[in-house]
């Protein structure tokens with residue numbers, strides 16, 4: 079009996095702490111789908127049917143390179159391996175290099191909300207183990223390294239990172255760089271535009287406006303460059319010239335948004351194509367209220383950018399005084415006007431310049447303002463992609 | 464030469480007869496072990512993460528006291544220019560298959576004995592020199608081998624190799640799943656050294672489950688096939704790949720165990736109720752001659768390995 083009570087005393091706080099831990103994790107990950115982590119629809123405590131490594135939606139770290147550790151000495155295998163000495167890994171350099179390809183998540187492919195977790199929290203140090211559903215630590219490290227280094231050095235040269243055990247040499251000179259204060263890998267600047275020459279009948283050149291795709295169309299680097307290896311930019315190693323690529327490969331990236339089969343002239347031309355101008359192309363000026371939005375917010379069918387009506391209500395539903403915050407237009411309505419109906423002043427479907435003549439014979443906008451003007455420079459819409 | 468051969472024949476037939484008589488009086492010793500334990504171990508080879516570093520080749524040679532060049536020399540990728548087979552000096556080899564597209568890596572594939580669940584080599588061996596043991600390994604016993612090389616003919620993967628260059632006591636050589644290491648609780652040498660853990664060592668049943676899970680979780684990474692899950696009745700070494708196994712020169716074999724050519728001979732002997740010992744003595748004698756002769760055709764075979 080005594081024993082039972084004792085074990086209960088021990089067990090209860092343990093159980094409670096276990097429960098709250100699970101609860102906490104679930105609560106702080108709103109919007110996470112059950113099937114991201116569990117492979118069965120109704121997980122139970124006895125059978126949580128956890129997936130070995132849920133990835134999608136589970137990466138909650140987004141740090142700047144300088145926020146992470148500078149150097150990590152990988153010496154977890156000291157006892158196991160007699161071939162090589164511990165590796166001095168410049169975390170900073172690799173974090174800087176990964177900025178374009180997706181940042182932390184390029185390597186930290188699983189990190190539930192909370193602190194940044196190290197590789198060895200999931201990947202076991204010992205290769206002889208019961209759970210073989212994910213690679214051991216040595217395997218996990220090398221798979222990540224070699225994914226890029228194979229392309230980088232063009233081989234599998236171990237001595238690039240390792241020193242053979244017993245080698246009486248100092249560590250490679252290049253790693254000294256990470257003791258300095260400067261960046262090791264320069265920040266990658268977005269080119270304004272890139273000109274490709276082509277030999278098709280549609281036109282001699284394709285002008286790719288790179289910055290436009292970032293700033294106007296709202297693409298992040300990693301939308302196109304995710305998991306790209308270094309050799310994509312560093313031509314020192316064997317890479318494939320664009321001209322040697324097949325037509326399908328050349329168009330692969332563009333095809334994700336553009337119809338490359340039938341609208342060749344959109345990109346191919348003999349003279350410099352114009353920058354994208356929503357007003358000129360469609361007659362709808364998106365710069366005033368919609369300029370910060372990603373295309374996909376309105377053009378919801380991928381690759382299909384036509385067919386939207388310029389009438390506000392076609393996307394926004396019916397506006398009334400109660401569901402529309404007039405402040406975002408730059409005018410806060412006074413008491414008299416906030417009781418009026420929208421159509422009393424805005425008779426056009428695009429809610430353009432108001433008319434006053436419905437009620438007033440002698441008033442006109444903007445000479446007369448139906449309320450208070452908000453000073454210029456006030457940004458009406460929060461950046462929202 | 465003829466005189467020699469006949470003398471040898473008589474001598475060895477007598478020896479073989481005597482040996483086999485001795486064995487037949489002690490049948491437990493004679494019968495080859497062929498156990499299919501539920502807990503047998505296996506290796507899952509994930510070719511999608513193999514980088515072709517050839518460290519496994521080095522480790523295998525080192526663990527088996529076979530002559531080897533220094534470790535750094537294995538960075539040399541020129542060996543990939545031709546397709547290699549495991550042989551008496553290399554129990555495992557890595558072959559490279561060109562990448563399918565410019566932004567892909569080549570596929571490198573490790574080749575060694577598959578440690579079949581229903582091993583043709585074990586069935587084919589008339590003197591029980593081959594055994595499938597508790598932990599899944601298919602191993603060879605030099606004391607029993609008479610050098611008939613039936614195993615080489617029977618093996619659907621052409622694995623057993625014969626030391627043709629050795630005049631005295633040539634052996635059959637093949638990957639033994641590092642039996643000497645695993646019985647001490649160590650990992651097979653190649654499994655231990657592989658930097659990417661391409662080779663996952665574990666209970667075969669668990670590996671099959673894990674392999675199916677991987678295919679289900681990453682359908683873009685793997686084709687939906689585990690080579691070795693069912694081939695010739697299942698093998699202890701199994702493979703995952705991102706392209707058809709035919710492209711990687713894996714033989715297309717059905718699910719039924721390979722009926723080794725020599726198995727038929729052996730069974731034939733028993734079918735006609737000929738006292739096996741007499742035939743064994745005779746057959747053994749013939750094979751003994753074979754073993755000590757250096758056949759010219761096999762000689763050339765030895766060279767283009």
Ligand code: SF4
Pocket residue numbers: 512513514515516517518519520557571573656657658659660661662
């Ligand atoms: S050691 Fe591993 S990665 Fe290297 S070649 Fe062998 S199986 Fe492939």
Ligand code: SF4
Pocket residue numbers: 576577578579582583584585601617618619620621622623637
């Ligand atoms: S692969 Fe060949 S040598 Fe290996 S167990 Fe199977 S039949 Fe025997």
Ligand code: SF4
Pocket residue numbers: 522523524526554555575637638639640641651652653654
């Ligand atoms: S298991 Fe052992 S014998 Fe077989 S290939 Fe690996 S190292 Fe060589």
